[in-house]
Amino acid sequence: MKKTISILILILAIGFNGYAQEKTISKINIEGLKKTKESFLRRLIKVKEGSTYDSIKIATDVDRLNRIAGIANATSKLEENAPSEYTLTYTIVENFTIIPGVRLSTANNDDDVAFRLSVFEFNLFGRNQIIGGFYARDVFDSFGLFWEAPFLFSNKFGFGINYQDNITFEPIFINDDLDNGNDYRFQNKTFQAFLSYEFNFHNRAELGFLIGDQSYDLQEDQIDIPELPNQLEATNFSITGEYEYNDLDIFYQYTSGYRNQSNIQYVFNSGGEGFLEDAIVLTNDLEYFKRVGKRGNWANRLRLSFTSNDDSPFAPFSLDNQVNIRGVGNKVDRGTASIVINTEYRHTLYEKDWFVIQSNTFIDTGTWRTPGNDFSQLFDGDAIRFFPGVGIRFIHKRIFNAVIRLDYGFGIGNDSTNGLVFGIGQFF
Structure with missing residues (x-):
């Protein structure tokens, strides 16, 4: 019985530790804007501040930005600013439109x-x-x-x-x-x-x-x-x-x-x-x-x-x-x-x-x-x-x-x- 309880405690501890280590997007920066409104892009992208890191969502947001007429090219960069907290930066090269x-x-x-x-x-x-x-x-x-x-x-x-x-x-x-x-x-x-x-x-x-x-x-x-x-x-x-x-x-x-x-x-x-x-x-x-x-x-x-x-x-x-x-x-x-x-x-x-x-x-x-x-x-x-x-x-x-x-x-x-x-x- 003690052995079973010990295994359960170990599993819960590992699970809790894995959860605690999840990456959180604490801040989103958008750089390179001249004409395009930042508020418009923030409404458009699906990744939001406070959300859990999701590489697929970030890649999709980059593709979405690259389809916009006002953007020639968009890239993303992820930087850690605290344990398990990250800053996501979208760098924009704008088009003349x-x-x-x-x-x-x-x-x-x-x-x-x-x-x-x-x-x-x-x-x-x-x-x-x-x-x-x-x-x-x-x-x-x-x-x-x-x-x-x-x-x-x-x-x-x-x-x-x-x-x-x-x-x-x-x-x-x-x-x-x-x-x-x-x-x-x-x-x-x-x-x-x-x-x-x-x-x-x-x-x-x-x-x-x-x-x-x-x-x-x-x-x-x-x-x-x-x-x-x-x-x-x-x-x-x-x-x-x-x-x-x-x-x-x-x-x-x-x-x-x-x-x-x-x-x-x-x-x-x-x-x-x-x-x-x-x-x-x-x-x-x-x-x-x-x-x-x-x-x-x-x-x-x-x-x-x-x-x-x-x-x-x-x-x-x-x-x-x-x-x-x-x-x-x-x-x-x-x-x-x-x-x-x-x-x-x-x-x-x-x-x-x-x-x-x-x-x-x-x-x-x-x-x-x-x-x-x-x-x-x-x-x-x-x-x-x-x-x-x-x-x-x-x-x-x-x-x-x-x-x-x-x-x-x-x-x-x-x-x-x-x-x-x-x-x-x-x-x-």
């Missing part, structure tokens, strides 16, 4: 230059809020205004709104016949509001609504085609939803891990003369990134798109240089479903302090279901576009998304095109 943007391309009328100029602040009030707008011209003038506060109400709950008035020159084809179509002035006015919620470090969702007015007006120099209207107007109301799983590890120009973004939109159309009906619109982007050695980065994206309104020539998915396949041209065709694969190898050629030059070798390929066709067209060899290419990146490591991108895509196959694509930010 007022970012201009430029896009250039050949306009859809083939006579003019299309461009888009934008400026965005990605760390408004030092609280990771986004505000900005754009002016664009693709034969006609367009503009848009945006505000988003992902952590407006709490460290999980946010809000955003935007207004856009896009007017573009749109070629609309019949049955994928590029010689049988008309050119339209397309105006799309939309107001969108949404709520966002972060369930945890990896999962977030958005739910909102969109109100819009659309109009298509036939250009004066076009010939009437019985299958296409001369004018089309519709008012739509959409319920929108997005779900994101994010497991990316970001270190300056290098990214590893994967992310999946799913979008669903149910569109209620009023008007449109049967060409613009109620529809479900689905898109899904699956991205995978892998570090290759010290200087390489392999990046991949699979994009799937579908709309239930499969007969209208006024389809929602465009084949475009800036959206899916580099070198193909500016809005050269439309589809009611698509499969697009982008894969590229990025390699750092030169890096010194804040400046990086990166090469890029890519393959963009995709297939489209054109209006009036069934899903088998997606797997018809005639519907596939294949564009390998090369490019270069000029990167500022301490300005958010400051990547000047130049790519040249080489089309392979009948009637293929080649083309130079310029933009700000990585292609994906």
Whole structure:
């Protein structure tokens, strides 16, 4: 009996001693801040003063900070300041976050230059809020205004709104016949509001609504085609939803891990003369990134798109240089479903302090279901576009998304095109 009691006392003593030796985070310091508010970061991180040391939570907080637009890089350091009491220090290198943007391309009328100029602040009030707008011209003038506060109400709950008035020159084809179509002035006015919620470090969702007015007006120099209207107007109301799983590890120009973004939109159309009906619109982007050695980065994206309104020539998915396949041209065709694969190898050629030059070798390929066709067209060899290419990146490591991108895509196959694509930010 005495032996049993002695063993129990020994076990309790060992357990008590182990408990007493637990590391406690008695103080948290955040160093290196200039614009970002310390109170905002303290609300965002999960490790709190007085909590028990947890290496996984600290690593997760570092990853969370590295995803914020206002932060170029975050690291952590743990120092003992008393027996079993530790000071945790997060060291921050901030980004410059007022970012201009430029896009250039050949306009859809083939006579003019299309461009888009934008400026965005990605760390408004030092609280990771986004505000900005754009002016664009693709034969006609367009503009848009945006505000988003992902952590407006709490460290999980946010809000955003935007207004856009896009007017573009749109070629609309019949049955994928590029010689049988008309050119339209397309105006799309939309107001969108949404709520966002972060369930945890990896999962977030958005739910909102969109109100819009659309109009298509036939250009004066076009010939009437019985299958296409001369004018089309519709008012739509959409319920929108997005779900994101994010497991990316970001270190300056290098990214590893994967992310999946799913979008669903149910569109209620009023008007449109049967060409613009109620529809479900689905898109899904699956991205995978892998570090290759010290200087390489392999990046991949699979994009799937579908709309239930499969007969209208006024389809929602465009084949475009800036959206899916580099070198193909500016809005050269439309589809009611698509499969697009982008894969590229990025390699750092030169890096010194804040400046990086990166090469890029890519393959963009995709297939489209054109209006009036069934899903088998997606797997018809005639519907596939294949564009390998090369490019270069000029990167500022301490300005958010400051990547000047130049790519040249080489089309392979009948009637293929080649083309130079310029933009700000990585292609994906």
